[in-house]
Amino acid sequence: MSADIDFTGQTIEAARRSLTNLLRAGNIESPELDARLLIGAALNLDLTGLISAAKRALSPNEAAQLAQFAGRRLYGEPVARIIGIKEFWGLQFTLSADTLVPRPDTETIVEAALECLDTSGPRSRTLRIADLGTGSGAILLALLSELPNTTGVATDISLAALRTARSNAERSGLAPRAHFIACDYASALAGGFDLIVSNPPYIPSADIAGLAIEVRDHDPLRALDGGRDGFDAYRIIAPEAARLLRPGGSLIVEVGHDQSKTVTGLMTAAGLTLPRRPKADLGGIRRAVIAQKKPR
Ligand code: GLN
Numbered sequence: 188m189s190a191d192i193d194f195t196g197q198t199i200e201a202a203r204r205s206l207t208n209l210l211r212a213g214n215i216e217s218p219e220l221d222a223r224l225l226i227g228a229a230l231n232l233d234l235t236g237l238i239s240a241a242k243r244a245l246s247p248n249e250a251a252q253l254a255q256f257a258g259r260r261l262y263g264e265p266v267a268r269i270i271g272i273k274e275f276w277g278l279q280f281t282l283s284a285d286t287l288v289p290r291p292d293t294e295t296i297v298e299a300a301l302e303c304l305d306t307s308g309p310r311s312r313t314l315r316i317a318d319l320g321t322g323s324g325a326i327l328l329a330l331l332s333e334l335p336n337t338t339g340v341a342t343d344i345s346l347a348a349l350r351t352a353r354s355n356a357e358r359s360g361l362a363p364r365a366h367f368i369a370c371d372y373a374s375a376l377a378g379g380f381d382l383i384v385s386n387p388p389y390i391p392s393a394d395i396a397g398l399a400i401e402v403r404d405h406d407p408l409r410a411l412d413g414g415r416d417g418f419d420a421y422r423i424i425a426p427e428a429a430r431l432l433r434p435g436g437s438l439i440v441e442v443g444h445d446q447s448k449t450v451t452g453l454m455t456a457a458g459l460t461l462p463r464r465p466k467a468d469l470g471g472i473r474r475a476v477i478a479q480k481k482p483r
Contacts, residue, residue: 192257194250200241202226202250206257213261221266228270229253263400276329278359285347287410289325292468293386296441297329299466299475300384303437310334317342317431319372319385319424322410324352324365326384331361340366342373345409372420373427383428386441387420389413417443421450425457428478435482437462439475447473454478 192209194202203222210218227237229252230245245253259269267273267288273280275289276297282288304310314337318327321341331339343349349367356362368375373383390411395403402411413419421440428438438459442450447465454461460481465473 192254194245194253195247196244197250198242198244199226199230199237202245202253203237206253209257210260215260221260224266224270225256225260226253229256263404265401265405268405273323275323275325276332278325278328278332278355280323280325280328280355281351281358282323283347283351285345285407285409286323286351287386287406289323292470292472292474293325293441294329295466295468295474296326296384296386296439297333299477300326300330300382300437300439301333302466303439303462303477303479304334304382307435311336313337314381315339315379316382316384317373317376317380319383319427320344320387320410320420321352321367322348322386324355326386327352327365328356328359328361330382330384331364332359338364338366340368340376342368342370342376344369344371345407348407372423373431376427376431378431379433380431381433381436383424383432383436383438384440385420385424385438387413387424389417389420389441389443389446391415391417413443417446418449418453421453425453425459425478429457429459429480432480434480436480438478438480441474442476444472447476450476451478 203226206222207218210221230249256269265288271282273288276294280289316339318341321327321343324341327339327341341352346369349369353367356365388411390413392412392415451461459478462479463477466475468474
């Protein structure tokens with residue numbers, strides 16, 4: 188397929204149009220946006236740069252780089268993997284093979300967590316939060332960016348993911364308040380948390396084969412596979428949260444589209460209460476399950 192792709196001699200403007208058309212013909216979901224991001228990365232230009240240089244012709248190296256990116260996208264690799272970066276909560280996250288691409292849906296977890304904290308005091312409080320299975324660090328760092336005196340600890344079973352998360356903390360200037368621990372969920376943590384968050388793996392093992400290529404072939408299996416029924420992680424996290432939260436502290440977890448009922452059941456079985464209904468994402472899916480440890 189990539190043999191047909193040749194941007195040699197095209198202006199930036201023309202390359203953007205022809206790449207958009209190619210991606211659209213390849214049934215890529217957001218062809219305009221993907222084309223802009225790929226050209227920006229191939230030429231190392233932001234949107235303003237692309238616009239002001241619209242009439243300049245691509246160099247042979249730029250044309251070759253762009254053709255390579257286009258071929259990868261047409262074969263199902265997500266743009267974020269190709270360019271190695273994804274924006275989440277207004278922050279830039281670098282990715283590695285061991286981290287999920289942060290999803291817009293996951294911003295619902297950040298919103299729900301901030302709503303819970305806002306009911307009990309100002310964001311300037313000194314709080315302690317934990318993010319279990321942090322991946323790129325997206326949820327923890329988004330929260331720290333909103334909570335100026337809060338410190339956080341992020342865990343992951345993958346050392347490569349923790350390295351990525353730490354470099355993201357450094358890049359966003361949040362490293363002094365972020366700590367990283369290699370362990371399975373909360374197994375190495377000691378208590379006293381005001382907030383625990385997690386986007387654990389939750390796809391039932393047998394459903395993985397049917398996921399979109401972008402996810403199945405490019406996201407790390409360990410971050411997707413939730414075991415036979417998809418709930419393995421919540422069975423671990425719910426009792427751990429009951430052990431680690433301060434009285435009145437909250438647990439917010441991301442869940443799959445049909446999982447909120449079962450997960451709220453696991454929370455109450457672990458002795459947690461349900462102060463609010465699950466929070467829906469922009470697609471109307473109940474995405475964030477919210478539980479609390481009883482206030483004293
Ligand atoms: N939301 C991811 C998906 O694309 C799954 C992430 C997860 O299992 N935590 O299906």
